Every structure is written in C-alpha cells, then in structure tokens.
Amino acid sequence: MTSLFELGDFGEVGGPETGPREVAPGAWHLPGWLTLAQQNWVAARFSEWASGPVPPAAAKVRGHEMSVKTVCLGWHWQPYRYTRDATNVNGSRVLPFPEWMLQLGRRALVAATGDAHAGDAYTPDTALVNFYDDAAHMGMHQDKDERSLAPVVSLSVGDSCRFRFGNPDARTKPYVDLTLASGDLFVFGGASRLAFHGVTRMLPGTAPEGCGLPSGRINITMRETGLG
Ligand SMILES: O=C(O)CCC(=O)C(=O)O
Numbered sequence: 001m002t003s004l005f006e007l008g009d010f011g012e013v014g015g016p017e018t019g020p021r022e023v024a025p026g027a028w029h030l031p032g033w034l035t036l037a038q039q040n041w042v043a044a045r046f047s048e049w050a051s052g053p054v055p056p057a058a059a060k061v062r063g064h065e066m067s068v069k070t071v072c073l074g075w076h077w078q079p080y081r082y083t084r085d086a087t088n089v090n091g092s093r094v095l096p097f098p099e100w101m102l103q104l105g106r107r108a109l110v111a112a113t114g115d116a117h118a119g120d121a122y123t124p125d126t127a128l129v130n131f132y133d134d135a136a137h138m139g140m141h142q143d144k145d146e147r148s149l150a151p152v153v154s155l156s157v158g159d160s161c162r163f164r165f166g167n168p169d170a171r172t173k174p175y176v177d178l179t180l181a182s183g184d185l186f187v188f189g190g191a192s193r194l195a196f197h198g199v200t201r202m203l204p205g206t207a208p209e210g211c212g213l214p215s216g217r218i219n220i221t222m223r224e225t226g227l228g
C-alpha cells in the first residue's frame with residue numbers, strides 16, 4: 001500500500017496565504033492541509049474501517065440517536081466513556097489505532113503551531129471517525145471524556161460543513177463559525193481544549209472531484225484518552 005506520506009506535501013493545497021489561522025487561543029484552522037491524493041487515501045481507509053469488526057453506528061445520547069454514524073479506532077467511544085469493545089454496537093473489539101495516524105497527528109501539531117517539537121510527546125490512541133450525510137449535524141459539546149488534555153486533531157474529507165467553535169465556559173457566544181472543507185485540518189488544545197464546538201449544517205454538493213467521497217463527509221478526530 002502506498003504511504004500517505006508519499007502523496008504530496010502537507011499544506012501544499014492551502015498554501016502559506018491561507019493558514020494556519022488561530023481562531024481562538026490554542027485552536028488553529030489549516031485549510032487544504034491534505035492534498036487531494038491524501039484525501040482520497042483517507043477515504044479508502046474509511047471504507048476499510050467501515051467494513052471492519054464494528055460498523056459505523058449512531059450513538060444514543062439521552063435516548064436520541066445522533067445523526068452522525070461513528071466508527072472508532074484504538075478505543076471505542078460511547079456516551080460518555082471509552083471501552084475497547086463496542087458494547088453499544090455489536091460487542092466486538094475496535095480496530096487498532098494506526099501508526100500512520102499517530103505520525104499524522106504529530107505532523108498536524110507541528111503544522112498548526114509552527115513549533116517543530118509540538119508533536120514530540122503526542123500519543124493519540126483513539127480516533128472517532130464520523131460520517132455525515134446531507135442532513136447530519138452535531139450539537140455544541142465538549143470533548144471531555146479523555147483523561148489527557150493533549151490536543152484534538154481533526155481532519156475532514158468530502159462535503160464541506162459549517163463548524164462552530166466556541167469557548168470552554170458555555171455553548172453560547174463567543175464563538176466563530178467557519179467552513180471545514182475537504183482536506184482541512186483543525187487542531188484544538190491548550191486554552192481551547194475544552195471549548196464547546198459543533199457542526200451546524202452540511203453543505204451538500206461541495207466535495208471536490210477526486211477526493212474519494214462524492215457525497216457526505218468524513219471527519220476524523222484523534223485524541224489521547226489517557227487510559228494507558
Ligand atoms: O465533525 C467535526 O468536525 C467535529 C466532530 C466532533 O466534534 C466530535 O466527533 O467530537
């Protein structure tokens with residue numbers, strides 16, 4: 001299999017004029033961080049994960065199914081904890097967290113912060129991979145089921161969405177609304193690690209030709225669970 005790291009240089013598409021943009025303290029948006037070939041490669045991995053031991057499934061939050069379907073790597077997330085086995089889906093153990101994703105996460109932190117050592121100690125061990133159809137969204141929430149406060153690294157492939165990134169205190173203003181498009185990187189850590197965020201709506205029909213996902217959106221968030 002071709003390596004993701006041979007498919008062009010990260011940041012080559014967005015270029016120096018577009019990123020990184022620090023949208024809140026410790027939160028960066030890097031448009032076009034993955035090349036089209038890299039997006040395509042990630043979309044192909046998603047197909048493999050989706051046909052793996054645990055199918056993408058809608059988690060139930062307070063009795064309501066979420067509109068996104070999620071497949072996890074390394075550790076399985078369900079409201080509101082991590083387990084090795086997907087006990088709320090089919091009981092199977094999730095696929096391991098891939099080594100390439102760890103490397104990608106480290107590079108993402110370097111790219112976002114501009115600090116060559118920002119990724120040295122980063123050891124993400126879980127990824128939540130969400131699939132959004134045209135109608136899917138995600139309410140404002142904090143990623144707070146991890147014991148580690150290491151940054152969250154988010155990558156998107158397919159259709160664009162409107163993403164709302166707020167503050168750690170409340171799901172209300174101040175927040176910024178931005179578009180996350182195919183290939184975009186978003187990183188949040190530090191003072192923004194526990195900021196509320198969500199996907200307000202999808203922008204159907206915006207996936208670039210050749211990204212590997214003609215409709216819908218994949219979002220990967222990698223995290224350190226701190227569970228050891
Ligand atoms: O889809 C996104 O961009 C965000 C996903 C997210 O916030 C999550 O999975 O916790």
Ligand SMILES: [Fe+2]
Binds near residue numbers: 142
């Ligand atoms: Fe989140």
